[in-house]
Amino acid sequence: MSDRGEREGAHARLSGVTRVFAAVAGHASVQALGPVDLELRSGEFFAVVGPSGCGKTTLLEVLAGLQRPTAGTVTFEHQAVGDEVPEGIGVVFQEDASFPWLTVWDNAAFGLRRQGAPGAEVARRVNDALAFMGLKDFARAYPAQLSGGMRQRVCIARTLVLQPRLILLDEPFGALDAQTRLLMGEELLRLWRRTGATVLLITHALDEAAMLSDRIGVMSARPGRFIEIVETGWPRERDSTIVGEAAFGALTGRLWDHLRGESIKALGHSGMAAA
Amino acid sequence: MTRAGWIRLAVLAGAAGALELACRTGLIDRHIIVAPSEMVGALFAILASGSINGDIIRTLGIIVAAVVLSVIFGFGLGVLIHALPRLREALDPFFATYYAVPIFIFYPVLIAIFGLSLVPILLIGVATAIVAMIIATLNGLDRVPRVLTKVARVHRMGPLAAAVRLKLPAAAPHLFTGVKLSVSYGFIAVIAAEFILAPAGLGRDIADAYADFNNRRMYALMLFVLVIATLVNMLLHAWDLRWAERRGRGRP
Numbered sequence: 001m002s003d004r005g006e007r008e009g010a011h012a013r014l015s016g017v018t019r020v021f022a023a024v025a026g027h028a029s030v031q032a033l034g035p036v037d038l039e040l041r042s043g044e045f046f047a048v049v050g051p052s053g054c055g056k057t058t059l060l061e062v063l064a065g066l067q068r069p070t071a072g073t074v075t076f077e078h079q080a081v082g083d084e085v086p087e088g089i090g091v092v093f094q095e096d097a098s099f100p101w102l103t104v105w106d107n108a109a110f111g112l113r114r115q116g117a118p119g120a121e122v123a124r125r126v127n128d129a130l131a132f133m134g135l136k137d138f139a140r141a142y143p144a145q146l147s148g149g150m151r152q153r154v155c156i157a158r159t160l161v162l163q164p165r166l167i168l169l170d171e172p173f174g175a176l177d178a179q180t181r182l183l184m185g186e187e188l189l190r191l192w193r194r195t196g197a198t199v200l201l202i203t204h205a206l207d208e209a210a211m212l213s214d215r216i217g218v219m220s221a222r223p224g225r226f227i228e229i230v231e232t233g234w235p236r237e238r239d240s241t242i243v244g245e246a247a248f249g250a251l252t253g254r255l256w257d258h259l260r261g262e263s264i265k266a267l268g269h270s271g272m273a274a275a
Numbered sequence: 276m277t278r279a280g281w282i283r284l285a286v287l288a289g290a291a292g293a294l295e296l297a298c299r300t301g302l303i304d305r306h307i308i309v310a311p312s313e314m315v316g317a318l319f320a321i322l323a324s325g326s327i328n329g330d331i332i333r334t335l336g337i338i339v340a341a342v343v344l345s346v347i348f349g350f351g352l353g354v355l356i357h358a359l360p361r362l363r364e365a366l367d368p369f370f371a372t373y374y375a376v377p378i379f380i381f382y383p384v385l386i387a388i389f390g391l392s393l394v395p396i397l398l399i400g401v402a403t404a405i406v407a408m409i410i411a412t413l414n415g416l417d418r419v420p421r422v423l424t425k426v427a428r429v430h431r432m433g434p435l436a437a438a439v440r441l442k443l444p445a446a447a448p449h450l451f452t453g454v455k456l457s458v459s460y461g462f463i464a465v466i467a468a469e470f471i472l473a474p475a476g477l478g479r480d481i482a483d484a485y486a487d488f489n490n491r492r493m494y495a496l497m498l499f500v501l502v503i504a505t506l507v508n509m510l511l512h513a514w515d516l517r518w519a520e521r522r523g524r525g526r527p
Contacts, residue, residue, distance in 0.1 A: 066428055084431060091429045095422040100522040101444040114430050114440075142521050 010075075011042040011198045012063060012166055017072035018223070019058050031223040032058045035072065038217065038226065040166070040198050045189075047201045047209035049255060050219025051266035056202045057094075059224065060168050063200065064091050076166060090164030090197075094171040098143040098154045104130065105139040108157040115162075129157040132194070133187070149173075149180045153187070160191065167192075169201045173208070181205065182240045185212050193236060206259070210251045211243055218258045221265035228258050309494050317495035327480060327496070334465060334477040335503070337393060341400030342461040346454055349405045353412025363413070370413075373406045382468055396468045396476070403464035404457040411453025415446030448515075448522065455511045462504050 018034030033055035040046055050056050061067040063074060065085045074081040076089060085091070099107050108126045117125075130136050133153045143151050152172055159167060169188075173181040185208055192199050203209050209216045216230045232251060234242060242248050276284070291311045297303045298310035309317075321327055356363045381402070385395035419442045427437035443450075469478025477500055484493035 061425075064429070066425055085429045087431075089429075091425070093422050093425060095420060097420070097422045097426050099441070099444065101447065111430055114432070114436075144522050 010039045011044075012040040012076045012200075013074070014038045014059075014063060014069075015073045015075075017059075017062055017069045017074060019055065019062055019067060020070040033062070033224050034069075036225055040200060041214075043196055043198055044214045045192050045199045045201070045212055046215050046217065047203055047213035048217045048219060049203060049206060049209045049259060050224055051221050051259065051263040052204070053266055054219045054222050054262070055224030056219060057170055059219075060091075060170050060200065060202050064089055064168050066091075088165040090159035090162055090167045092152070092155050092159050092167070092169045092172045094174045096143075096148065096151050096155075096175075098151045098158075100143050102142075103139065104135055104141050104143070104146070104154050104157075107143065107154050108135075108161055110158055111162045125161045125163075126157075129161045132160070132191070133157045149176050149184060152176070152184070156188075156191070160195070163195070164197055166198045166200070167195075169199065171202050171204065174204070181208060182211075182243070186239050188212060189239065206252045206255045207243060207248075210248055210255065211238075211240060216255060218255060219262070221262045227262070230255065306488075306490065309490050313491060314494040314498045317491040318498055321492065321495055322499075327477070330475055330477050330480050333393075333475055334469060337396050337400060337476070338458075338461045338465045341397055341404055341465060342454075342457050344397075344401050345404035345408050345457045345461065348401075349408025349453065349457065350412050350450065352405075353409045353416070356409065357413055357416045370406060370410055378402055379464075379467065379471075382471060386472065391472065391474055396465055396473060399468045400461050400464040404460040407456035407460055408453040411449050411456065412446070415449030415453075416442065418449060419445045448519065451511075451515055451518070455508070455515065458507060458511060459504075462500075462507075466500060 014036050016034070017036045019032050021030045021032055023029040036059060048056050048059065058067060062069050063076075063081070065074075065081045065083065068083060076086050079086065099110065102110065105126060108129055109122050112122045112125060127136070127139075130139055133156060135150065135153055135157060138146060138150065143154060146154070152175075156172070173184045176184060188199075188201075189212060201209070201212060210232065213232055214234070216232065217226045218228045218230065219225065220227045230251070233247075294303070294308070295310050295312055298305055298308060298313075356366060379399065382395060382399050385398050389395050389398070423441045423445055424437070427441050432440065465476075466478040466481075469476035470482045471478075473479045477496060481493055481496045481500070484490075484496060
């Protein structure tokens with residue numbers, strides 16, 4: 001842990017952040033989030049779990065600058081995050097955000113070309129990212145010719161080539177089967193170790209959060225707040241084999257203890273809303 | 276050629292062969308329909324004489340102009356209406372019923388205003404084709420995945436760059452459907468307008484041959500229009516098919 005201790009420091013911070021969606025067309029305003037305080041340490045892998053509708057995605061979008069908080073402040077590398085996504089932040093969404101009209105290679109090159117990077121630099125970084133994500137042989141394929149998992153890898157490659165220092169992932173493997181999710185998780189760990197970036201992962205899967213993360217933030221039912229932040233204590237060099245360890249079972253059990261009551265509350269809210 | 280293509284060809288050849296046989300054996304009176312081989316022969320003779328070159332250029336020119344104007348202005352209006360939800364709400368009933376109204380009844384009005392010239396034909400072509408493009412644009416923009424708007428912001432793209440680089444390509448399949456419909460409606464409207472009343476053009480030629488009881492010429496010209504319209508639509512369909520397969524939309 002000592003090497004990590006040297007790198008630790010607030011890479012991004014949310015202070016007293018709330019997000020209230022204003023009343024529209026006869027519906028009352030909704031407080032989706034907060035107040036939330038969070039410090040993301042430089043180079044850590046942080047996962048957020050919580051019941052459905054607790055504001056996990058809102059949290060990510062506020063941190064990315066995709067949504068403005070109703071109250072509180074957000075900083076990234078000591079700079080306030082405003083209405084623009086700051087340079088250095090990469091986001092991977094839950095939905096398939098690959099561009100079906102571009103090949104895998106052109107998808108990955110999109111951001112670099114937008115930045116006006118020289119052709120040789122684009123080629124080098126794109127080829128490197130595709131090789132890293134296991135997509136080298138599919139460089140000339142179109143997203144429609146790939147599986148859902150591979151399309152998500154294309155989106156990760158598109159983010160990776162920009163060398164973000166903070167990677168935000170919004171349930172990127174939500175649509176994949178359990179086995180593929182585990183393997184994608186391993187790839188994500190590999191990516192995190194290689195880039196040294198800070199990673200924030202939104203997930204509804206406790207095992208995914210437990211396997212991948214250094215710390216896990218457990219959120220309450222709406223309005224989402226952190227009810228506990230759990231240190232996993234895993235070594236940096238880890239893979240999916242840790243799911244067989246007793247400590248892994250204890251960790252997921254502890255997460256579920258926190259989450260169970262909140263999930264029931266969230267279901268109760270849904271039931272009331274439906275009634 | 277694919278199996279479906281061979282079947283399609285066989286159906287066409289079978290229908291033409293049956294018609295040929297029926298005409299040659301007198302089952303169908305040749306004063307009503309001439310044999311397909313006679314139509315083809317007459318068409319070659321007409322084309323070789325060059326007598327309709329001017330009409331071909333005029334008619335196809337009006338169709339191209341009507342389609343181009345419909346696509347450009349239809350797309351522009353579609354984008355504008357999409358950006359103004361209240362205007363769209365007000366116009367939606369008109370779009371839903373537009374093709375239930377015989378807009379051809381306005382052709383005499385256009386002739387009264389603009390005279391017997393290219394303009395009324397062009398305008399009736401545009402009036403027929405443009406709404407298909409507006410509707411296709413609205414559909415296309417409605418179906419742009421919301422996540423692309425977020426992707427655009429992550430890449431710090433302005434509204435124009437996001438529209439040109441992301442939204443337009445995402446909506447392109449629907450826009451292309453609009454182009455295909457505009458071409459079809461443009462063909463129908465221009466030929467029909469010329470047939471009803473026009474100083475020249477392929478439609479006028481067909482009408483004249485009909486009035487003169489010149490069946491060979493009439494069917495030859497009809498065949499020419501059919502072949503051109505079919506070829507253009509096949510070309511657009513092939514393009515759409517290739518595109519659709521690449522983008523995983525399945526067969527259009």
